[in-house]
Amino acid sequence: MSLQAVPREKRQGLIIVYTGNGKGKTTAALGMALRAVGYDWRILMVQFIKGDWMYGELESYQRLAPNLDLKRMGKGFVGIMGDQKPLEEHQEAARVALQYVKENMDKDYDLIILDEINVALKEGLVSVADVLELIKQKPPYLHLVLTGRYAPQEIIDAADLVTEMTEIKHPFQKGILAQPGVDY
Amino acid sequence: MSLQAVPREKRQGLIIVYTGNGKGKTTAALGMALRAVGYDWRILMVQFIKGDWMYGELESYQRLAPNLDLKRMGKGFVGIMGDQKPLEEHQEAARVALQYVKENMDKDYDLIILDEINVALKEGLVSVADVLELIKQKPPYLHLVLTGRYAPQEIIDAADLVTEMTEIKHPFQKGILAQPGVDY
Numbered sequence: 001m002s003l004q005a006v007p008r009e010k011r012q013g014l015i016i017v018y019t020g021n022g023k024g025k026t027t028a029a030l031g032m033a034l035r036a037v038g039y040d041w042r043i044l045m046v047q048f049i050k051g052d053w054m055y056g057e058l059e060s061y062q063r064l065a066p067n068l069d070l071k072r073m074g075k076g077f078v079g080i081m082g083d084q085k086p087l088e089e090h091q092e093a094a095r096v097a098l099q100y101v102k103e104n105m106d107k108d109y110d111l112i113i114l115d116e117i118n119v120a121l122k123e124g125l126v127s128v129a130d131v132l133e134l135i136k137q138k139p140p141y142l143h144l145v146l147t148g149r150y151a152p153q154e155i156i157d158a159a160d161l162v163t164e165m166t167e168i169k170h171p172f173q174k175g176i177l178a179q180p181g182v183d184y
Numbered sequence: 185m186s187l188q189a190v191p192r193e194k195r196q197g198l199i200i201v202y203t204g205n206g207k208g209k210t211t212a213a214l215g216m217a218l219r220a221v222g223y224d225w226r227i228l229m230v231q232f233i234k235g236d237w238m239y240g241e242l243e244s245y246q247r248l249a250p251n252l253d254l255k256r257m258g259k260g261f262v263g264i265m266g267d268q269k270p271l272e273e274h275q276e277a278a279r280v281a282l283q284y285v286k287e288n289m290d291k292d293y294d295l296i297i298l299d300e301i302n303v304a305l306k307e308g309l310v311s312v313a314d315v316l317e318l319i320k321q322k323p324p325y326l327h328l329v330l331t332g333r334y335a336p337q338e339i340i341d342a343a344d345l346v347t348e349m350t351e352i353k354h355p356f357q358k359g360i361l362a363q364p365g366v367d368y
Binding site: 058 | 190195196198200201202204206207208209210211212213214215216217218219220221222223225241242243244245246247248294295327340343344345346347348349350351352353354355358360363364365366368
């Protein structure tokens, strides 16, 4: 049994940006997705950068079924973590991802998360103009979340809610490595 | 089927703080809880401040059953939102909550979230010394997340990972009211 959510025609869809160099951006988007299923919303999460190594999270996403559609379209980190793929391959993947969102954003979703799209913007995988166009075209009730460090000023200007996550202290500073449940 | 998590004896439990005036602190903790169920961890979330008006989130928490135990012990906001309760009542509730965590933190939990405890510290509902003592006594494998604005310096000093969420832009600035799915 789900709570009665506010009907779409009375909803004011927000542009929400989680940016900054601190941890918690994608995690907060994930928390929003979890909260949204409480209202029986439909959620689309598109990963623009992350590759196929985050198996740890997939099991979690199952808990949000059937409300969550997850599209893992990114080709992994660009130019780091041993990446040898030509930039064109990353660009093509990001372009396909953005096109997918454009074509599906009026298909019954209440919340769409563009995960790490700010990084895709920074790396030149997609253009700011294309993302601004998507924001402009979105259905009025739809909440759109854009995550990733380096959010460009134009995106911040277009957003309703922007939180900057700043790293004050990181366990790597103490030599503690990334670990499941915390980092992925 | 759950992923094999790192066994407890090989796990380095972290003290994680989400603080700052921006949105996303509790939401990020919620995202961590969701991720943690992917490893079939057991999670305890104790709300130190929030009262009984967040019905919207309860349905979401069901999705994390049976991994999540939620204890809503706070008596609502202190001195605002029409609160008329004497400070002692808030203090007693926060003290009971902290005691509950102390008595249960070795009871098979992998992740414990002390939600809004930084605000409880700021309001003097619990003492920094008591929270530092709890941190000191925690099992080594246990991850502890402390959320809420106003994290005191002593807590930051004791933490491994600290993210400050800063409000860059808020929809209230545009006159948009809080709404389900985004704010609660």
